[in-house]
Amino acid sequence: MNDSLQFLGAADSVTGSRYLIETECSRILVDCGLFQGYKVLRERNRAEFAVPPASIDAVVLTHAHLDHSGYLPALVRDGFNGPVYATPGTAELSGVMLPDSGYLLEEEARHASRGRWSSHRTPRPLYTAADAEHSLHRFSVVDFDRPHRIAEDLEFTFLPAGHILGAAGVHLRVGSRTVRFTGDLGRVDDPLMRPPRPLEPASVLVTESTYGDRHHANSDPEAALGEVIHRVAGQNGVVLIPAFAVGRTETVLLHLSRLRDRGRLPDIPVFLNSPMAVDVATIYQRHPDEHRLDPAELDRMYSLATKVHTVDDSKLLNLRGGPMIIISASGMLTGGRILHHIAAYGSDPRNAIVLTGYQAGGTRGSALLGGAASLRIFGRDVPIRAEVVDLDSMSAHADADGLIRWMGAVTEHPRQVYVTHGEAAAADALRARIKRELGWRARVPEHLEQVALPSEEDAAPDA
Structure with missing residues (x-):
């Protein structure tokens, strides 16, 4: 399959954001997050990565929260040696968060071993603080609004997403097509962060749906x-x-x-x-x-x-x-x-x-x-x-209405929307609203599903 997008995470859960883009020349990962919550999800962190880490040319990171960045130390330890592209704020925050994550994982393993409440005879952390420190050497800082070429057929731009410091949406150019990743989309009325950048035209949109079936209360x-x-x-x-x-x-x-x-x-x-x-x-x-x-x-x-x-x-x-x-x-x-x-x-x-x-x-x-x-x-x-x-x-996430308003303001709608990073009810509710209110083709992908990126001549996929 030429020029594909594969959902290695966040396709059936609100954590573990990992999106693999493959072309004839390159293989990159957008986000590299931890799975959190239910044990069946957390066990995915221990599974062999879907592709050899050494085969990945680069990681493009939307922001520093662990469900988007927290698997990086394991990826680097297991062979990834390319750049991790991040905004200045995300790089600085990751320098604090990833080593702290490694320390907490080690501490949890020590507690489990001392208290003998783990099902494993010798509990081991997913990775260590030293692994996390080592992964920080892979970071390469790219400013907002500055296109950066990864390979002959891949170029990305970070766009402000609100949410937290450094958070970015990713506008990825794959040959003649563009894929837009929301990352975690912030709120226009957030008291701390500035609002996200309006959506620009793209061939494919990969949107989060954390609050896809909810509305933030009007209460103060x-x-x-x-x-x-x-x-x-x-x-x-x-x-x-x-x-x-x-x-x-x-x-x-x-x-x-x-x-x-x-x-x-x-x-x-x-x-x-x-x-x-x-x-x-x-x-x-x-x-x-x-x-x-x-x-x-x-x-x-x-x-x-x-x-x-x-x-x-x-x-x-x-x-x-x-x-x-x-x-x-x-x-x-x-x-x-x-x-x-x-x-x-x-x-x-x-x-x-x-x-x-x-x-x-x-x-x-x-x-x-x-x-x-x-x-x-x-x-x-x-x-x-x-x-x-x-x-x-x-919450620092846009709710369902906020997501629909953000999408609906674009001047040219995407050919296909993939609804991710939400629990099943939230993702499907947002999918239905996108189809009903915006008239766009949208679907919720399955975990590990791989889809071809549409060529300009292709008919858009079914909703």
Whole structure:
């Protein structure tokens, strides 16, 4: 099959974004993400990669979140030796996030071995922090809006996508055709990030569908957050805010800072227990053109919380008691220091766990949204009696209406749309809306499916 697109990930899930483009001359990968959530998905991380890593000429990375970048250390360890193209912001964030991911994977393996709660006799991490550090040498920085030729028949351009710092859509020219990847598409009304670049004409569109069947609530997340904090502080409780260290932590701190400026935040301590989030702060300060905040507001935002660096200081928070606010990763409760805090405070009904973004199926965050009475943490069941609050209106993803509006404004529609990076219901709902409201051909591909890129003379595929 000449000039093809293969869906190596995110074709039946909201994680593991990996898209393989093959031509007669080249083979490149757009994104190289981790599968997260259900065990059947996570096991794909351990499977042999679909093509030999050494046969891939380059990786083009849309952004630094691990479901788009987190498999890179394993790919490099297993033989990939080409460039990893990324925007300046994505390269800087990956320099923090990938080694942290490796450290957490090692820590999880150590916990499993010590507690003997793994089904494996000798639990081994998917990759190590050293593997992640080694992978960073493959990064090559490419600015937004600067076309970059990978091979004679392949050229890409990064276009601003909003969402988080450095996030990009990819406009890929394959011979005479173009393939547009949304990456993760941001919101036009995001309080932190600037809006995504409007869609330009392309032959094929590969779109995310994280919120393909949902609408962000019209309620003010800042006001809702303030109400929860007042309620919990009034009963000397602890507010636990699981938040992705990149993007969501900054949004939470921004809302807390504005609440304080308006006199609507109780006088209780705020702790930022995420070393990675602390490191990320300076990166946001170095890229003021990508976000909406001026330096003074950034300084006020980051000065609001006491930064927790050491493991011992993190442990002390579990003995301190309320009232207080703890912001800690990870956002879907898949790992990190937040799990220790959930284990310490989750059983007390005076406390609250505030979920601030998408919770992929199979994660502890998703279980909480489903009303789980306990969570399995470090090999034991932790009862959950704390209030669980869902503030998904704080999400940095465009919702279903936002995605449709973004697509519908293009002057020339694509020949084919592939709906990916969403759970089954979300992806199919967005597919149906694209066909019904825009009149475009759209379908949800299957995992590992390979499709031919249409030539200019080809009839468009069936919807």
